[in-house]
Amino acid sequence: MAKTTSDGLSQEEREAVKQRAKELRDQAKAGKSREAGTKQVLEAIAKLDGTDKEIAEGLHKVVGEVAPDLVPKTFYGFPAYANANGKVVVFTQPASKFKTRYATINFDEPAHLDDGDIWSTGFAVLAWTPAVEKKISELVATAVA
Numbered sequence: 204m205a206k207t208t209s210d211g212l213s214q215e216e217r218e219a220v221k222q223r224a225k226e227l228r229d230q231a232k233a234g235k236s237r238e239a240g241t242k243q244v245l246e247a248i249a250k251l252d253g254t255d256k257e258i259a260e261g262l263h264k265v266v267g268e269v270a271p272d273l274v275p276k277t278f279y280g281f282p283a284y285a286n287a288n289g290k291v292v293v294f295t296q297p298a299s300k301f302k303t304r305y306a307t308i309n310f311d312e313p314a315h316l317d318d319g320d321i322w323s324t325g326f327a328v329l330a331w332t333p334a335v336e337k338k339i340s341e342l343v344a345t346a347v348a
Contacts, residue, residue: 215301222280237274244275244282254330255297258306261331262295265340270347286313292346295328305329308339314346 212220248259259282266273266284273284273292283294290313298306305327316322326342328335 219279219300223278240275240277240285243277247277247280247282251297251299255299255306257331258308258328259295259297261336262293262308262339265336265343266293269340269343273347286347288313293343308342310342310346315348316342316346 244263248256248263251259262284263275263282266275270284270292273286274289276283276285276289276291278291278294280300281294281296283291285291291311292313293308293310296307296309298304307325307327309325310316311324314324316324326339
């Protein structure tokens with residue numbers, strides 16, 4: 204069981220909160236610069252290993268091809284992609300970040316994935332395969348439609 208701090212957050216969660224505060228400061232300095240955001244995302248991806256790295260690289264490629272208007276940025280240290288308003292549309296959460304069994308690709312509220320009264324916004328990914336790439340490409344395209 205992970206140690207928790209007095210505020211109830213695990214060490215990993217505290218680090219994520221600190222990372223997010225740093226990101227917000229850096230993003231305020233850089234504005235909505237695609238170049239600065241791309242640099243941050245590529246640095247975040249470079250720190251990953253194995254499947255986490257493959258998934259992040261795959262998502263980066265898909266977004267570049269399917270939704271080039273989304274702006275790369277980091278979100279709690281995760282590679283993420285935001286709309287013109289700076290709101291995150293899609294991001295990947297590496298399994299290694301919180302020592303979970305699988306990485307996830309998540310869609311935030313600005314994503315247009317609505318499908319009736321219930322729909323998925325998070326997808327567990329065990330490996331980046333052609334089938335996964337096809338599905339994520341379809342989801343990203345729908346999210347920005």
